[in-house]
Amino acid sequence: MSATILETATATPHRDEGWLEATVCEAVRLASDTLHLRLVSATNEPLPPYAPGAHIALRCGEDLVRHYSLTGPCEHEGLYDLGVKLSTVSTGGARWIFDEVSVGTRLSISVPRNNFPLVEASGGYLFLSGGIGVTPIISMLYSLRARGVRARLIHMCRAREDQAFEHWLTELSSFHDIQLHYDVESGKPDLGAMLGMRQADSLVYCCGPTGMMDELRLYGEREGCADQFHFEYFAPRVRPEEDVDDCEFTVVQKSTGREIPVPNTKTMLAALRDAGVDMKSECEYGVCGWCAVRVLEGTPAHFDSYLTSVEKEANELVLPCVSRCKGQRITLDI
Numbered sequence: 225m226s227a228t229i230l231e232t233a234t235a236t237p238h239r240d241e242g243w244l245e246a247t248v249c250e251a252v253r254l255a256s257d258t259l260h261l262r263l264v265s266a267t268n269e270p271l272p273p274y275a276p277g278a279h280i281a282l283r284c285g286e287d288l289v290r291h292y293s294l295t296g297p298c299e300h301e302g303l304y305d306l307g308v309k310l311s312t313v314s315t316g317g318a319r320w321i322f323d324e325v326s327v328g329t330r331l332s333i334s335v336p337r338n339n340f341p342l343v344e345a346s347g348g349y350l351f352l353s354g355g356i357g358v359t360p361i362i363s364m365l366y367s368l369r370a371r372g373v374r375a376r377l378i379h380m381c382r383a384r385e386d387q388a389f390e391h392w393l394t395e396l397s398s399f400h401d402i403q404l405h406y407d408v409e410s411g412k413p414d415l416g417a418m419l420g421m422r423q424a425d426s427l428v429y430c431c432g433p434t435g436m437m438d439e440l441r442l443y444g445e446r447e448g449c450a451d452q453f454h455f456e457y458f459a460p461r462v463r464p465e466e467d468v469d470d471c472e473f474t475v476v477q478k479s480t481g482r483e484i485p486v487p488n489t490k491t492m493l494a495a496l497r498d499a500g501v502d503m504k505s506e507c508e509y510g511v512c513g514w515c516a517v518r519v520l521e522g523t524p525a526h527f528d529s530y531l532t533s534v535e536k537e538a539n540e541l542v543l544p545c546v547s548r549c550k551g552q553r554i555t556l557d558i
């Protein structure tokens with residue numbers, strides 16, 4: 225089965241507040257395809273503090289914005305550490321960083337935002353990460369260590385040579401229970417078995433490839449414990465070609481009754497903006513939830529990674545940056 229990435233990235237996100245100027249003070253290649261960047265403020269104002277799980281948006285040239293988790297021990301006040309992985313399905317952001325960014329490069333970044341906060345867990349924590357998805361979890365593990373709370377991490381990589389951030393994981397393993405899984409040595413990870421070993425009331429934090437996250441999300445929903453799972457998606461959903469059905473349809477704007485056509489060449493978000501509708505957005509690839517609008521009539525074709533399957537079935541919200549319409553018309557509360 226072949227697959228395509230929905231190419232939805234657009235210009236600067238329509239969330240204009242809270243942008244900062246930063247300078248790269250360290251740029252280190254950790255694995256063949258992973259770069260560790262350390263940023264410092266480019267002005268007299270230090271970079272603001274952040275909580276574990278936070279991310280920043282980063283402008284990658286003129287037309288792209290990408291999101292990167294803040295990582296590391298959080299002990300260097302005023303510095304941000306990021307991990308950037310250059311994937312074979314890069315939609316341009318990581319490629320731009322690898323080609324254009326080095327020590328001294330000035331970058332435009334957002335203030336830290338957090339869709340993946342670390343909440344109190346009476347039954348402990350299980351962290352599951354894949355590849356570069358370990359970055360927000362490293363910050364969480366340092367934070368828990370500072371509070372004397374032990375946790376378990378199972379980190380999955382394709383092979384040992386893909387393993388980045390080994391220095392931090394080694395340091396953390398003297399306190400936390402950290403298990404490393406390499407696919408080429410141990411085969412495909414058995415996520416169900418990993419989850420089966422956790423305490424029933426523990427919280428599960430997951431960050432990794434979309435396929436892994438979708439499998440974990442389904443497990444939580446099937447076992448009736450979806451509320452114990454926390455996810456941070458960092459990549460757009462990969463849509464199988466047979467799943468792509470970008471037909472034309474019409475959005476009815478409830479507040480005015482106006483009918484706005486969405487051609488198959490545009491996202492719903494782009495069509496609404498082109499028609500003059502003021503729409504919020506941030507990631508524009510279906511992971512942040514910032515563009516969500518209420519559905520009043522019609523049925524969305526959901527292509528995001530943000531809503532749970534229960535929320536998708538409820539038919540109440542749609543993320544117009546990636547999702548479309550099953551049928552000819554959809555009425556939105558805009």
Ligand code: FES
Nearest residue numbers: 506508513515545
């Ligand atoms: S802008 Fe992030 S989900 Fe639509």
